[in-house]
Amino acid sequence: MATTAALPARTTGTSVRPRQRRKVRWNTVGTAVTTVIILLWCLAPFYWMLVLSFRDSAYTFSTDLWFSHVTFDNFRYAFNTNYNPFAQSLLNSLVIGTVVTALSMVIGVFAAYALARLTFRGKGIVLAAILGASMFPGVAILTPLFQLFSSWHWLGTYQALALPQISFSLPLAVYTLTSFFAAMPWNLEEAARVDGATPGQAFRLVILPLAAPALFTTSILVFLASWNEYLLSSVLSNGATAVAPSTVAIANFTAGPHIVPYTQTMAAGLVVTIPLIVVVLLLQHRIVSGLTAGGIKG
Amino acid sequence: MTPAGQVEHRVVKKPNGGRRRSKARRGATNPGEARLAYALITPTLLMLALIVGYPIIKAVYQSFLTDPGLDQASGLFTAGDAWFGLHNYTHWLLQQCATSNGGYTACPSGTPGSQFWESVGVTVGFTVVACTLETVIGMVFALMMHRAFRGRAMVRVSILIPWAIPTAVTSKLWQVMFDPQGCINKILGTHYAWTSSLWPARCAIVIADTWKTTPFIALLILAGLQNIPEETYEAAKIDGANAWRRFTSVTLPLVKPALAVAVIFRALDTLRMYDLPKILTGGANGTTTSSILVVDQLTRGVNSASALSTITFVFIFVIAFGLVRLFNTNILGAQTKAVR
Numbered sequence: 001m002a003t004t005a006a007l008p009a010r011t012t013g014t015s016v017r018p019r020q021r022r023k024v025r026w027n028t029v030g031t032a033v034t035t036v037i038i039l040l041w042c043l044a045p046f047y048w049m050l051v052l053s054f055r056d057s058a059y060t061f062s063t064d065l066w067f068s069h070v071t072f073d074n075f076r077y078a079f080n081t082n083y084n085p086f087a088q089s090l091l092n093s094l095v096i097g098t099v100v101t102a103l104s105m106v107i108g109v110f111a112a113y114a115l116a117r118l119t120f121r122g123k124g125i126v127l128a129a130i131l132g133a134s135m136f137p138g139v140a141i142l143t144p145l146f147q148l149f150s151s152w153h154w155l156g157t158y159q160a161l162a163l164p165q166i167s168f169s170l171p172l173a174v175y176t177l178t179s180f181f182a183a184m185p186w187n188l189e190e191a192a193r194v195d196g197a198t199p200g201q202a203f204r205l206v207i208l209p210l211a212a213p214a215l216f217t218t219s220i221l222v223f224l225a226s227w228n229e230y231l232l233s234s235v236l237s238n239g240a241t242a243v244a245p246s247t248v249a250i251a252n253f254t255a256g257p258h259i260v261p262y263t264q265t266m267a268a269g270l271v272v273t274i275p276l277i278v279v280v281l282l283l284q285h286r287i288v289s290g291l292t293a294g295g296i297k298g
Numbered sequence: 299m300t301p302a303g304q305v306e307h308r309v310v311k312k313p314n315g316g317r318r319r320s321k322a323r324r325g326a327t328n329p330g331e332a333r334l335a336y337a338l339i340t341p342t343l344l345m346l347a348l349i350v351g352y353p354i355i356k357a358v359y360q361s362f363l364t365d366p367g368l369d370q371a372s373g374l375f376t377a378g379d380a381w382f383g384l385h386n387y388t389h390w391l392l393q394q395c396a397t398s399n400g401g402y403t404a405c406p407s408g409t410p411g412s413q414f415w416e417s418v419g420v421t422v423g424f425t426v427v428a429c430t431l432e433t434v435i436g437m438v439f440a441l442m443m444h445r446a447f448r449g450r451a452m453v454r455v456s457i458l459i460p461w462a463i464p465t466a467v468t469s470k471l472w473q474v475m476f477d478p479q480g481c482i483n484k485i486l487g488t489h490y491a492w493t494s495s496l497w498p499a500r501c502a503i504v505i506a507d508t509w510k511t512t513p514f515i516a517l518l519i520l521a522g523l524q525n526i527p528e529e530t531y532e533a534a535k536i537d538g539a540n541a542w543r544r545f546t547s548v549t550l551p552l553v554k555p556a557l558a559v560a561v562i563f564r565a566l567d568t569l570r571m572y573d574l575p576k577i578l579t580g581g582a583n584g585t586t587t588s589s590i591l592v593v594d595q596l597t598r599g600v601n602s603a604s605a606l607s608t609i610t611f612v613f614i615f616v617i618a619f620g621l622v623r624l625f626n627t628n629i630l631g632a633q634t635k636a637v638r
Contacts, residue, residue, distance in 0.1 A: 039456055170346060230573035
């Protein structure tokens with residue numbers, strides 16, 4: 001975009017040219033400096049996590065900026081089930097995340113279609129209700145759910161961890177999908193309707209295939225949110241490490257009393273983070289459009 | 299990005315003009331279509347009623363009941379769940395605890411009751427400071443990413459990395475870096491016990507939060523920036539506006555809707571912040587947020603915890619409502635200008 005802005009300057013009067021050129025060069029330097037600052041800001045702490053997770057724990061506080069005292073012991077320790085329930089917690093996160101995503105998507109996709117496409121009375125109220133639901137602080141539903149689940153002997157079960165997460169994942173799914181749906185070429189659906197298809201058929205045969213990328217992106221965002229959830233999981237797992245997700249396992253990472261297992265925790269943290277980084281690298285554009293679509297709607 | 303922008307305009311308008319418009323259009327609305335819409339929306343509303351509506355109503359009801367425990371007046375153990383009126387609320391808001399002779403006195407320090415107002419102050423303080431920092435830095439990031447340059451894709455990817463790391467991991471990462479022997483003290487040449495003294499602990503949380511969520515704000519602002527037509531800048535340039543003038547009179551007003559949404563979202567998220575302070579400092583040293591206080595109270599008494607969570611939720615709701623009202627006029631103003 002900056003190149004298009006620079007182009008007209010070159011074609012205009014010669015008197016403007018030298019001044020314009022000097023300005024462009026100064027901008028380039030500024031851009032380079034800011035880019036480096038942004039990259040350092042975003043990546044330096046992550047890089048430090050990478051370095052520490054491969055560093056011998058005896059050298060935890062060494063300030064070597066490069067990989068030094070490299071070892072894989074931290075990962076071995078993290079996955080050693082005698083010390084930590086970390087391996088189990090990864091599986092738990094996967095199970096909970098999948099259930100939460102599947103439920104939210106299946107229920108949410110219908111609501112999103114109706115909100116984006118159909119006219120009906122009370123649409124504004126429904127939108128407000130769904131947005132309102134996503135704005136409640138987790139603690140507002142946590143207290144009664146804690147008591148309810150405890151009386152049902154549900155604390156420390158998968159259902160106690162998965163169900164409450166729908167309170168924020170379902171609004172997230174509905175909002176992101178609604179904005180994706182609203183931007184789709186609906187005249188194709190109109191055409192199908194004109195050709196005699198029912199709204200249901202038009203949706204299944206025309207719109208759903210077109211919406212596949214949007215559904216995929218939204219699923220990823222919902223899954224990420226579930227993978228990162230901590231408040232509800234930490235309280236409702238109630239110390240049951242057999243069902244606790246990875247965020248809880250990381251927060252409670254131990255190496256026995258009076259030992260701070262920094263490098264081992266960083267190794268575990270890296271394992272939890274790497275899949276997300278891979279997803280972000282591969283689907284960068286989709287995630288950005290999903291985030292802004294869902295976010296800007298507010 | 300452009301489709302998302304179109305949607306933004308449409309949907310922001312809906313809550314205001316939507317009902318009137320749908321009434322005017324009611325004749326045109328196909329009753330079958332409306333029936334289908336209600337059928338499609340019912341599962342979502344049922345689910346939310348079950349998982350959000352019911353717990354919140356239950357919490358409000360419970361907040362008027364007693365917790366099981368020793369009855370101070372009679373010295374007997376009571377089962378709880380008796381009508382307690384507003385006493386749970388006065389316990390938190392006025393910090394009144396029961397005494398042995400049946401009266402009430404100021405809660406002794408160290409009990410959750412005495413921490414209420416401090417936790418409110420801490421929560422609001424984090425929100426104001428962190429949101430301001432995140433908005434300013436996010437704006438700089440967004441302006442940078444908006445310009446075409448070599449390596450832009452790399453910046454866009456790396457800006458997503460802090461966002462993608464789970465908060466629990468982020469907290470542990472910053473805990474390592476903020477250790478008294480950690481890299482931050484070594485870089486700064488200081489010897490702060492970052493996570494175990496008052497103001498350093500608070501700063502640590504704000505820094506970690508700012509690092510983690512600035513990318514989110516930057517992305518939302520970037521989406522807003524990309525909706526500004528290039529001609530607007532050309533026109534301003536022809537009119538002789540310098541770069542700063544173009545930023546204040548073109549960029550800022552036009553990006554305001556996106557900016558407002560970003561700020562409201564971040565403010566709501568920071569107001570309910572739990573995992574970052576809980577894991578980084580354990581809520582110690584003046585970093586107990588309202589959410590941490592609720593969880594601390596949970597095992598001591600569900601009904602008084604319900605009162606506290608109700609207060610927290612009303613508090614957040616009032617601030618959210620205020621922010622939406624505050625920005626809404628501006629959003630509409632900016633949009634009518636944009637349409638012209």
